[in-house]
Amino acid sequence: xxxxxxxxxxxxxxxxxxxxxxxxxxxxxxxxxxxxxxxxxxxxxxxxxxxxxxxxxxxxxxxxxxxxxxxxxxxxxxxxxxxxxxxxxxxxxxxxxxxxxxxxxxxxxxxxxxxxxxxxxxxxxxxxxxxxxxxxxxxxxxxxxxxxxxxxxxxxxxxxxxxxxxxxxxxxxxxxxxxxxxxxxxxxxxxxxxxxxxxxxxxxxxxxxxxxxxxxxxxxxxxxxxxxxxxxxxxxxxxxxxxxxxxxxxxxxxxxxxxxxxxxxxxxxxxxxxxxxxxxxxxxxxxxxxx
Ligand SMILES: Nc1nc2c(c(=O)[nH]1)N[C@@H](CN(C=O)c1ccc(C(=O)N[C@@H](CCC(=O)O)C(=O)O)cc1)CN2
Numbered sequence: 001x002x003x004x005x006x007x008x009x010x011x012x013x014x015x016x017x018x019x020x021x022x023x024x025x026x027x028x029x030x031x032x033x034x035x036x037x038x039x040x041x042x043x044x045x046x047x048x049x050x051x052x053x054x055x056x057x058x059x060x061x062x063x064x065x066x067x068x069x070x071x072x073x074x075x076x077x078x079x080x081x082x083x084x085x086x087x088x089x090x091x092x093x094x095x096x097x098x099x100x101x102x103x104x105x106x107x108x109x110x111x112x113x114x115x116x117x118x119x120x121x122x123x124x125x126x127x128x129x130x131x132x133x134x135x136x137x138x139x140x141x142x143x144x145x146x147x148x149x150x151x152x153x154x155x156x157x158x159x160x161x162x163x164x165x166x167x168x169x170x171x172x173x174x175x176x177x178x179x180x181x182x183x184x185x186x187x188x189x190x191x192x193x194x195x196x197x198x199x200x201x202x203x204x205x206x207x208x209x210x211x212x213x214x215x216x217x218x219x220x221x222x223x224x225x226x227x228x229x230x231x232x233x234x235x236x237x238x239x240x241x242x243x244x245x246x247x248x249x250x251x252x253x254x255x256x257x258x259x260x261x262x263x264x265x266x267x268x269x270x271x272x273x274x275x276x277x278x279x280x281x282x283x284x285x286x287x288x289x290x291x
Pocket of ligand 1: 048095096098099120140141169231243262263264265266267268269270271
């Protein structure tokens with residue numbers, strides 16, 4: 001039976017340490033780190049994540065400069081706000097909550113954020129640095145996965161890691177991070193032939209597919225470490241709704257060595273790494289290293 005990798009507990013521990021560090025930074029530099037989250041429209045899941053980010057900021061002492069726009073906000077309006085936030089010395093991190101309404105160009109907005117304030121680590125400059133193995137702001141969910149693997153003492157070097165999903169938010173940056181930790185990385189996706197044959201090779205299996213309980217026990221090697229990045233809300237035949245990951249947790253738990261739950265696994269670490277990135281940018285501004 002697999003050991004549970006508890007993301008909620010790790011997030012709590014890391015955020016407690018951040019709160020203490022921010023008290024010291026505030027005394028030293030006379031201000032707290034600041035994060036601006038731009039949210040467009042009323043997608044209920046996005047609104048909940050944004051609230052979660054603001055609550056976490058408050059908990060650790062980061063000032064929120066959140067901005068909420070109507071669903072019909074224009075590209076030009078958002079670009080103007082990003083330009084202002086880029087110039088605002090109180091703001092160390094900026095992010096655009098995804099997904100955006102169809103009429104908006106998310107990539108253009110991300111590219112507009114100053115790379116030093118790119119709290120999501122999605123700007124091409126920071127992605128390029130990651131690709132080259134240079135330090136910089138890193139995408140929050142993959143960075144959170146790496147922290148979880150480290151905290152769970154998972155050996156990565158020399159192991160076969162299979163990442164299912166190729167988004168810029170998770171799959172691509174995570175594959176690079178695992179490669180830098182000396183894993184042999186295989187990237188699989190919706191067009192991969194015989195996916196089960198690939199996933200069965202994984203010592204470390206990361207599911208970021210966006211399909212509820214898609215990874216079944218017969219797709220997993222015995223003793224594998226399984227990281228579930230999926231967050232899917234499903235409604236059963238009685239009309240009760242619940243959150244599940246991309247992995248059939250009960251089935252896979254029986255054969256994996258370690259596994260992350262949903263909720264309480266990767267999700268809380270996404271928010272924690274966002275706080276980390278904001279403090280990282282703040283410290284960099286004052287010439288100090290934050291790791
Ligand atoms: N600009 C971004 N947009 C999105 C990102 C992102 O990293 N940057 N990731 C996701 C959403 N997300 C953060 O924005 C996020 C998702 C899930 C969680 C989380 O803590 N989930 C909990 C369960 C929450 C619940 O009950 O609904 C868990 O897994 O335990 C945090 C953040 C897409 N958009």
